[in-house]
Amino acid sequence: MQDVLILGPQFRAPNLRTALAKAGLGGPAVAITAGWQEREGELGALEEHLAAPVVDLRLYERAEAVFVQDPELHAACRARQGELRRMQELYRARLDHAKAAAREMLALEDDSAPARRARRSAIGALRRLDAEHLRDLEAMHARFDESWSPDRRPLLAGQRHDLASMIAAAAVVFVAGGHVAVLLNRMRLFGLGPVLRTRPVVAWSAGAMALSERVVLFHDRPPQGAGNAELFETGFGLVRDVVFLPHASSRLALQDPRRIGLMSRRFAPGHCYTLDDGDELHWHRGRLRTASGARRLTRSGGVLPAGVAA
Amino acid sequence: MRTSPPPLADPATDDPPAVQAVALAHTARSPIVDAGGVTFVYRGEADAVNLRCWIHGLPAAQAFERVGETDVWVLRVELPENSRIEYKLEVVRGDETEWILDPLNPLHAADPFGANSVAQGHGYVRPDWTLPDPGARGGTVDEIALPSAALGEDRHVGVYVPARFRRTRRYPLLVVHDGYDYLRYANLQVVLDNLIHRLEIPPMIVALTQSPDRLREYAGDDAHARFVAVEIPARMQASFPLQPSPASRGLMGASFGAVASLHAAWRHPGAYGRLVLQSGSFAFSDIGHHRRTATFDPVARFVNEFRRRPGRPAERIHLSCGIYESLIYENRSLVPLLRHHGIEVRYEEVRDGHNWENWRDRLQAALTWLFPGPLWMVYE
Numbered sequence: 001m002q003d004v005l006i007l008g009p010q011f012r013a014p015n016l017r018t019a020l021a022k023a024g025l026g027g028p029a030v031a032i033t034a035g036w037q038e039r040e041g042e043l044g045a046l047e048e049h050l051a052a053p054v055v056d057l058r059l060y061e062r063a064e065a066v067f068v069q070d071p072e073l074h075a076a077c078r079a080r081q082g083e084l085r086r087m088q089e090l091y092r093a094r095l096d097h098a099k100a101a102a103r104e105m106l107a108l109e110d111d112s113a114p115a116r117r118a119r120r121s122a123i124g125a126l127r128r129l130d131a132e133h134l135r136d137l138e139a140m141h142a143r144f145d146e147s148w149s150p151d152r153r154p155l156l157a158g159q160r161h162d163l164a165s166m167i168a169a170a171a172v173v174f175v176a177g178g179h180v181a182v183l184l185n186r187m188r189l190f191g192l193g194p195v196l197r198t199r200p201v202v203a204w205s206a207g208a209m210a211l212s213e214r215v216v217l218f219h220d221r222p223p224q225g226a227g228n229a230e231l232f233e234t235g236f237g238l239v240r241d242v243v244f245l246p247h248a249s250s251r252l253a254l255q256d257p258r259r260i261g262l263m264s265r266r267f268a269p270g271h272c273y274t275l276d277d278g279d280e281l282h283w284h285r286g287r288l289r290t291a292s293g294a295r296r297l298t299r300s301g302g303v304l305p306a307g308v309a310a
Numbered sequence: 311m312r313t314s315p316p317p318l319a320d321p322a323t324d325d326p327p328a329v330q331a332v333a334l335a336h337t338a339r340s341p342i343v344d345a346g347g348v349t350f351v352y353r354g355e356a357d358a359v360n361l362r363c364w365i366h367g368l369p370a371a372q373a374f375e376r377v378g379e380t381d382v383w384v385l386r387v388e389l390p391e392n393s394r395i396e397y398k399l400e401v402v403r404g405d406e407t408e409w410i411l412d413p414l415n416p417l418h419a420a421d422p423f424g425a426n427s428v429a430q431g432h433g434y435v436r437p438d439w440t441l442p443d444p445g446a447r448g449g450t451v452d453e454i455a456l457p458s459a460a461l462g463e464d465r466h467v468g469v470y471v472p473a474r475f476r477r478t479r480r481y482p483l484l485v486v487h488d489g490y491d492y493l494r495y496a497n498l499q500v501v502l503d504n505l506i507h508r509l510e511i512p513p514m515i516v517a518l519t520q521s522p523d524r525l526r527e528y529a530g531d532d533a534h535a536r537f538v539a540v541e542i543p544a545r546m547q548a549s550f551p552l553q554p555s556p557a558s559r560g561l562m563g564a565s566f567g568a569v570a571s572l573h574a575a576w577r578h579p580g581a582y583g584r585l586v587l588q589s590g591s592f593a594f595s596d597i598g599h600h601r602r603t604a605t606f607d608p609v610a611r612f613v614n615e616f617r618r619r620p621g622r623p624a625e626r627i628h629l630s631c632g633i634y635e636s637l638i639y640e641n642r643s644l645v646p647l648l649r650h651h652g653i654e655v656r657y658e659e660v661r662d663g664h665n666w667e668n669w670r671d672r673l674q675a676a677l678t679w680l681f682p683g684p685l686w687m688v689y690e
Binding site: 009011035038064067068177178179180181182205206209217219222223224225227232246247 | 474476478510674675678679682684685686687688689690
């Protein structure tokens with residue numbers, strides 16, 4: 001069964017090499033750095049850190065080439081992006097209200113039975129909204145895949161075959177961070193979900209998010225003011241029942257128990273894991289085997305080391 | 311903000327005035343800033359020295375006081391936290407009066423009329439995103455000639471293209487009135503480079519217009535509105551890969567440029583979904599005549615008409631004004647009107663005046679709200 005190693009950000013204080021050694025992983029590596037967009041393939045720092053060569057799969061570049069040569073597919077992808085954007089806007093508008101209601105209920109200094117019911121109900125509404133959005137996204141992707149099957153696009157089918165061969169020949173696959181929407185989009189275009197299940201995978205930051213089932217965007221301190229954490233996309237589900245929160249120390253108000261408690265309850269029974277510099281989580285045969293540094297959000301609004309039961 | 315005599319007899323130190331005068335005479339820098347305000351110091355032979363600044367509610371000239379028989383002149387001004395004011399010194403010698411930059415103050419702000427000295431009150435810090443960042447890749451500014459049927463002549467429009475521009479991507483468009491002034495006096499190019507580099511705004515194409523007759527063209531002129539709302543977007547769309555929706559189109563301006571922005575968006579609803587209106591010269595009258603100069607007559611005609619039937623010129627408007635500006639009343643008055651008509655408005659008041667550095671310092675709040683960048687999406 002598969003090993004999946006989830007790490008915190010790698011650009012300031014990389015721990016990839018030690019994490020690989022601890023997990024007993026090694027050998028020829030390929031990397032997915034499509035989240036870096038135009039910087040895709042700039043692997044100098046990573047190779048220096050590993051003291052070993054890494055082959056980039058160049059998904060971003062491949063997609064650009066496919067789009068140039070298959071304008072019909074490009075137009076369809078753009079149309080899908082437009083529809084996804086609109087779905088997200090509408091979900092976001094509804095989320096504003098659902099989140100405001102949940103916050104208001106949680107802020108009540110009232111432990112009466114009606115208040116407790118109101119709190120449960122408000123969080124339930126939030127969870128139902130997320131679940132509905134997730135179903136809509138899955139349906140949307142299924143429709144697209146059916147309409148634009150790679151079997152009918154020889155260029156795309158060729159690229160998919162090429163990538164599957166490269167991954168099959170590798171001992172380990174790295175999925176780097178970056179722009180999570182671009183990363184997901186390119187990985188989905190080349191059908192990498194099933195292929196990745198066959199190899200050990202090491203992913204960090206946005207790469208980790210892409211491997212979970214639910215990709216949640218969040219930032220409590222952007223210059224335009226904090227937004228609501230929002231369910232953004234379906235991931236590839238290599239790791240189940242988790243939400244990964246990269247850069248949580250700088251992006252999340254971890255000291256605010258109300259916000260943290262709400263986030264934890266909203267995505268339960270999945271666990272919300274923080275991923276900061278040096279953090280490491282190792283899944284083996286679908287179970288969390290070791291954890292170092294990463295923390296888990298709790299229902300009561302605290303944070304605990306990832307491996308510790310609440 | 312109030313003026314008062316300089317605190318020469320400071321009870322905290324008990325230093326006699328003469329001792330403090332010596333200290334002031336040797337200060338290398340003016341003004342001296344503390345939590346309560348600023349103390350301006352001038353050294354030199356003069357019959358009188360005045361502070362000249364343009365602060366709504368205060369006299370245009372405030373007299374310095376000579377310290378004893380010395381050539382040291384001081385003026386204490388109470389200035390609230392985070393204030394920023396621009397000023398000159400008026401030095402009177404006999405029949406001669408000279409307006410000069412403060413010789414003891416290295417901080418200057420430039421504008422199309424020259425430069426002013428800058429007093430930064432306690433707590434004010436220039437935002438770091440307004441300063442060049444060696445790590446930020448720079449965009450480029452080129453110029454295109456744009457034949458305008460509306461104006462009956464060619465206009466030259468500057469175009470900022472972001473670093474890593476790619477034809478396969480689509481970009482938002484921002485059109486900026488007095489665009490070259492924004493570049494020169496409000497560091498617009500540095501700001502764009504930095505905010506894009508920080509992922510706070512998306513890479514965008516920015517068209518920079520500059521009118522040869524701005525007081526006329528910006529004051530509710532329909533031909534100019536057509537140029538800005540129809541001709542510029544059409545030409546930019548033909549030359550660059552742009553996102554098509556109004557939410558991806560922004561129009562920006564300060565002072566009369568804000569009037570021109572609102573007017574163009576009002577005359578051509580749907581052309582721009584986003585407006586940045588900085589210190590707009592929105593003169594109006596509820597009854598009778600407005601109280602400004604004749605230059606404002608066409609502005610007031612437009613704003614009065616706009617107030618009667620505002621419609622929905624844009625979906626979102628970022629509006630800002632300095633509280634030391636005479637225009638604060640007009641800008642405040644606009645906010646409830648816009649909101650009442652279903653426009654999302656963010657309104658920002660700051661302790662600053664009608665100047666380019668005020669407008670520079672508001673760019674992050676305006677642009678990140680109107681054009682949120684991929685920061686939300688990027689997890690390196």
